[in-house]
Amino acid sequence: MTPEQLSQIGADEAAARASAPQRLYVCMAAGCISSSSDAVKKSLEAAVAERGLKGTCPVTGVGCMGLCSRGPLVSAEPAGILYQDVSPGDAGEIVQSLSGEPVARLQCSRDLPFFKRQVGVVLENSGRIDPERLEDYVAAQGYEGLVQALTEMSPAEVIEQVSRSGLRGRGGAGYPTGLKWSTVAKAQAATKYVVCNADEGDPGAFMDRSVLESDPQRVLEGMIIAGYAVGASRGYIYVRAEYPLAITRLNVAIRQAKHHGLLGTQIANTEFAFDIELRLGAGAFVCGEETALIASIEGGRGTPRPRPPYPAQAGLYGAPTLINNVETFANIPAIIRKGGDWYAAMGTARSKGTKVFALTGKINCTGLIEVPMGMSLREIIFEVGGGVPEGRKFKAVQTGGPSGGCIPEQFLDMPVDYDSLAQAGSIMGSGGMIVMDDSSCMVDVAKYFMEFCMSESCGKCIPCRAGTAQMYDLLAKISEGRAGMGDLEMLENLCDMVKNTSLCGLGQSAPNPVLSTLRYFRDEYLAHIQEKRCPAGVCAIKQEANA
């Protein structure tokens, strides 16, 4: 494909849109599909056909519109009227209203802070394009960044823009992306690889899934640009098998990109060749750890190995390997298109750009959001997220999944960036945010995450394998009111030891949920131990303990 052909696709698509004055978008991401948005789409199509509007009002399945708790979501374009909780029976009314007033009883205001406060970079096309059509992506400036990189920039210039953007790894650790790219680019090797880590596994996290379901071409474009920048000709997307819809859409996207000459040989009519293959995870959380992920792609047992050597030096099949997370790659096309400085203008001094979060738990607007780095937790939870449901009081927000921690009320005004979250005893993580109100028991929360780490430990190193099991038993003992102060001391000793001696990030961060709840909610632990009572009324205190 030449740059001219690419702009032709965009122009054709724009013309097709102009010929259809109205369009209906139905969210076809996993969240809305689970509340039967596919049935809504069918009945909308029938209603459109019935009124003879088939040519002028196409019904399109699009990606995630964000406000998952109000799904199924439908939007009427170009007016941008959003409908919530749509059922198949509402189809006739919605189609009827296209020529008149919107259906008031279904309408969801676009003026909600949920929409107003968001900034779309990674999610700029999410809910606006058909994820299964490359043409839609191209019409939204897709692949412009790639063509620009291949035809006008040297690999070093691409890396320079990524470095300037200040982008840090969105998988959680926040390693500077430009630095990682230049390390791989400088490695001397005949073969190099680019790997996309799509093994999202934190409880309550669905950022990467939504990006893959809503805008898969974007991730491919980011990977191809990365391949060009570091000198790799082969890429792998390691996606968990629990994401069937994301896998389907990725396969469609790869096929279409190959068909249009954007993957394979002579990409955009240049000498550059790059291919992408999918690898499906078999359900192991630890395979999100980069060395375990590599072992899994190679066909081995998914267990981590000590670093160094880092994958940038010796990764997949021993070759220098660039591993980035889905959201990191999804940021790249916009950075190349608009320049690193544009991206660096958003965010805080040390955390640039935007971050996608999955808001879940006791919050009014459950869903997917993208906000600039540095927005305070209070703004995210109480403005964008609409606060906790009435009658309850905010207690804590859990970030970073099983590797993160619980942040209490006194830190609500803290800006959300890598460093502040780490200071508060949690981590940015991949973007899961679980809001908890006063009906949650923090000992129970810590126990839940420890159970997760215990069952997801690979079993290779002793501190993680046996330590998490011992810590889980201790937490169970505390939650049942069977523990003494000695058990708490033992738990704290184990936390320290497992954190400092485990082989990989899973074990090293497994104590974090316990440590952060002990730091801010120690009184709850003491109530369970000394008073044999669960202040939130969640834990079942054993009767004999009371006697």
Place this chain on the structure above:
Amino acid sequence: MNPAAPDVKTLRIDGVDVSARADQTVLEAAREKGLSIPTLCHLDGLSDVGACRLCLVEVKGTSKLMPACVTRVEEGMEVTTQSDRLLKYRRMILELLFAERNHVCSVCVANGHCDLQWLGQAHGLTHVQFPYRYPKLSVDASHMRFAVDHNRCILCTRCVRVCDEVEGAHTWDVMGRGIESSVITDLQQPWGESDTCTSCGKCVQVCPTGALFEKGRARSVVKDRDFLPYLAMMREGKR
């Protein structure tokens, strides 16, 4: 500097000046100098996996503890192998192992010849602070000559590595996750029915505990590990 001279690094381990080839690990350099660092998953002649975490050492300039078995020596490195913190962690690791499965030395075939027992004694382990887990585990005695007692296994994977790397049979592997992990023969078939096992017995010799043992020798099973460095050396052509 003479380019033909091998790249040699000098470093300091526990205050002792040590020189080592650039491709050596901290563990190798320390042991050459007669300094002891405890290990369990490491065995001369096998690849290193850094799994037992007993050989963790402190390196000046980094807050992270480094596994000596896979950490390469560096010029000017200052290594501490014995500190209160390291000794505390090592004891806890050993206690976690003792509590994990059913390690009852008095009735074990490896009593008196067990790496875990020796390490426990060397670290002054008089009791285990963690509750014993007492898992119900099986013994597979289906092999004609050998048996595996999962109650004594510490999942060091020496058997897996020796079978794969030295014997080339890859009969052993690991299945399951976390605390439920277990070594298996073939695709979890009884050892006696294994198609790949050559009955060479290398796994039995490298096993640090009484998990793998030769049948009919219930007492005083002294394991012979000298064959391994010898084999590795012969294969590398270093006579």
